[in-house]
Amino acid sequence: MKKLCFLALVVVGLLFNACGSKEASLKDYKDASLSIEERVEALLPLLSLEEKVAQMRIFHANIGVKHDENGKLKLSEKVIKKLKLGIAGIKNPGEHVDAITAAKLNNELQKYIIEHNRWGIPALFVTESYNGVDATGCTKFGRPMTSAASFNPELVQRQWDVVGREARLRGMHMCHSPEADLVRDPRFGRMSEAFGEDTYLTTQMVKNAVIGVQGNYEGLGNGTHIGAVTKHFAAYGQVLGGSNFAAIEISPRTLIDEIYPPFEAAVKEAKTLGIMASHGDINGVASHGNPELLTGVLRDQWGFEGYVVSDSNDIARLHYFMNVAETPEDAAQMGLEAGIDIDLYAEDSYAYLPEMVKKNPELEKLIDRSVRRVLRTKFILGLFDNPYINIEDVEKGNRAESSLELAKESDLESIILLKNEANTLPLDAKKTTKIALLGPLVTENTKAMFESVAGDNIKFVAEKGFHLTDETGGEPKLLPRDGRALDKLVSIARSSNVVVLFMGGDEFTSKEAFFTHALGDRATIDPVGPQDELIERIKALGRPVIVVLKHRRTLSINAIAEHADAILDTWDLSEFGDESTARIIFGEVSPSGKSPVTIPRSIGQIPFHYSMKEINYKKEYLFLGKGPLFPFGHGLNYGDFEYSDISISKGEITPDTELEVSVKVTNNGSMKAKEVVQMYIKDEIGSVTRPDKELKGFQKIEFDAGESKTVSFKITPQMLEFTRLDMQKGLEAGDYTVMLGTSSKDYLETKFKLVK
Missing domain, CATH: 3.20.20.300 (Glycoside hydrolase, family 3, N-terminal domain)
Structure with a gap:
């Protein structure tokens, strides 16, 4: 009996310890x-x-x-x-x-x-x-x-x-x-x-x-x-x-x-x-x-x-x-x-x-x-x-005033001025009396936002005209050409001093193609609907034509690039996007965005990014213009920037040292503006074929009118590493070219050697 009691106590103790x-x-x-x-x-x-x-x-x-x-x-x-x-x-x-x-x-x-x-x-x-x-x-x-x-x-x-x-x-x-x-x-x-x-x-x-x-x-x-x-x-x-x-x-x-x-x-x-x-x-x-x-x-x-x-x-x-x-x-x-x-x-x-x-x-x-x-x-x-x-x-x-102001600031720094023929932009509000805001990317707030920027001196008329698709969520369908809508847009444009065309694409023409019951990818990248016809007809009126390009994928905007006097590429801006665009158009702020992608002339050029191997650029295509429509890093502004006096601290770099490369940048324009100074490096000879050039640094700097600044970059050995023939990542001795400029196609260059 004592033995049983002892065993019972042991069990109770174990349970207690487990619980404890x-x-x-x-x-x-x-x-x-x-x-x-x-x-x-x-x-x-x-x-x-x-x-x-x-x-x-x-x-x-x-x-x-x-x-x-x-x-x-x-x-x-x-x-x-x-x-x-x-x-x-x-x-x-x-x-x-x-x-x-x-x-x-x-x-x-x-x-x-x-x-x-x-x-x-x-x-x-x-x-x-x-x-x-x-x-x-x-x-x-x-x-x-x-x-x-x-x-x-x-x-x-x-x-x-x-x-x-x-x-x-x-x-x-x-x-x-x-x-x-x-x-x-x-x-x-x-x-x-x-x-x-x-x-x-x-x-x-x-x-x-x-x-x-x-x-x-x-x-x-x-x-x-x-x-x-x-x-x-x-x-x-x-x-x-x-x-x-x-x-x-x-x-x-x-x-x-x-x-x-x-x-x-x-x-x-x-x-x-x-x-x-x-x-x-x-x-x-x-x-x-x-x-x-x-x-x-x-x-x-x-x-x-x-x-x-x-x-x-x-x-x-x-x-x-x-x-x-x-x-x-x-x-x-x-x-x-x-x-x-x-x-x-x-x-x-x-x-x-x-x-x-x-x-x-x-x-x-x-x-x-x-x-x-x-x-x-x-x-x-x-x-x-x-x-x-x-x-x-x-x-x-939530939605603090500082957050809303940041959205506007981000817009203003992201808008890209792709083209500005004969300094069409900025518009002088005192010399313009009536502006037509037209096209399929006009929103219900566009007119009010432009009015809030321009004031009472300019009369605005806004008309969407047509939709790009039937706006079905899963699989949108293209709409038939609406001749009456086009005629109405042209008629409005005819009675205006300046036409701002809102063109490109929207959330229905570029979106995620979910696993079932949804399409969002495209076999072509031409603007959908009669957008090319619209700009051709309005350009024929002889009015200044400014295109505001809204989109969620790169488009081959050949007709737009040919006929527009100015193009503002805005991608997909904040809730204040049209207000920010108006501020750029009327010169409150100089545009300072640069294209984060290469803009091709045709889908047939794909793959077509700026950093492809040099050998990819040996041949062009029959019946197509040379190179991209606009290169990676391209973006104009209301300044007039000049690059000069590129220099490098020394002609050689080793695995344990660094170089400094500099360029003088001058704003010869009459307006304060920001410029993105870009640094690209090209490995001239490698054990494997190498990119034509690679972005390795950039600085966004504001310049007053007439101001010059010397902009410098460090070149480190880590920037020059790549996966070599032996599939190991490291350095290779040889010649390099460094380029400082305003885009991947417009720059000054100098050279250095990597010595191991």
Whole structure:
């Protein structure tokens, strides 16, 4: 009997110790004085397998997260079921309501999630950013390609700082942006989501976007900013034919030297919290099942410590679309082994992991690896200690006056003056009495915005005339030519002193081609509809014709370039875009944007970026003009800049030294203006064929009328590294040419040698 009592006491003691251990662990992971790693390791063992897998999944709020008619949180049965075990995150909760309503909704949603999973683990709420935060009631900035045209990384950082602040005020925590892809094929409908064709420019922009949105990393834990998920790793913009979901064929050397650097900078220099894998493959290896890419390069080489998330449903697509996995379970295992930590949206991928572990227990080690990364992110963001938004802060911080002014400033620095025949611009408001604002890209606010800038001396008449498509969301259709509409536009133009034509493309002629029921890529890049006919007819009237080009992909604007007296390339500006354009037209500010892409004459010239190998330029095409319509880096202004006196500090550089190259720049014009001084370097002889030239530096500098400045750049050995014949990245001795100028085609040059 005594023996039985002793055994009973032992059992009770063991149970007490087990409970005590669990309570100690519970206390540990909630103890803010511990390191993040200690808190993660305290929490992870408490989770069941099913709870771990829940921390590896994100669903979209559109399956049932909303407010009811009384403004209270309403969840669908499907969502309630998903949240019982906790969740990694939810995409876009509150995206269609104003900031205060969204903050209240997300506070309620977070409270529900914390209270309805065993360990009180908060969720990540995730957004995106293409024109600022992709949600109702936020400051609307220009798209990334528009920002790239500013050639001003500091301005981009300030812009994304606002994005990070406004997103956090809504209760968001992560952003599936920015894009670090290079875009060199204008057939691709997502072109304007990225920062252009050039490696160096994109690297500077992406790095500063990540720093901005994350509040220089310090804004994450103090609750003022959100984490970046830099995407799409890797080479997504290089899809064949510019067709979304198509294969990607790219040389390993190009991948290392041109595609990787923006991602590497986002990881090493900007500390991006997340990475999203690419829809595509790379030379036959699907990115979502590529351990060499997602673990070997990203983590082992670059030291990335954040989480990797799939693009929409792409782990499952390893089976049913990419056809590289025999079963859905095989696809899940491929993604897990490759290094994807979170499955975005799919119900037929990581959802199978609990059952898969029963057959293969070793998989739980990989699951633990991913869950650590997700929990670590939540601790970095401070969500265990401060998961809610202070509603009083939202009204003060969202759409602050400083943010709206920044949107205008960004516009003014991003507008590109492509052409200005006979100094058509700026217009003299005192000499102009009636201006026609015409064309398919005129908006309901265009006239009012121009009037707000020009005042009462000028009469404006605005007429859209025709639409470019039927504006069906999934698959827009072209409309038949409307002769009456064209006649009306010409008639209005005839009675005006000056015509401003708003032309190009819109969100229906260039957009993401989603997996099903959507098209957004194009087989040609000519302007759609009767736009060429419109400018030809109006030009024949003899009036000055100014074209405001709005678009989301590069267009072959041959007729526009021929007939317009002036062209302002605005890409896709902020909510104040037409006001900013008017300020440029009337000379309040000189344009200072530069083209972040090469503008071709024809789709037949593709591929056609400025930094192609020199041998690509040997031959032109029959019956087509020579070279691009406008080169990379091109952009005029109201100054009259002269470059002279290029000099270099010495004629040789070694692996341990640097050079300095300088040029004198003078504004011979009568107006203050900003100029982007660009530095390109050409490797004259290499063990492999080398680019014709590569952008290696730029400075945007303001000059008073008549002012001269000496602009200097450092040349470092790192700028000269490339992947050599032996596939090792390094230096090669030889001759180099350095070019300083106003574009990739207009510059002064000097030479130096690399001596090893």
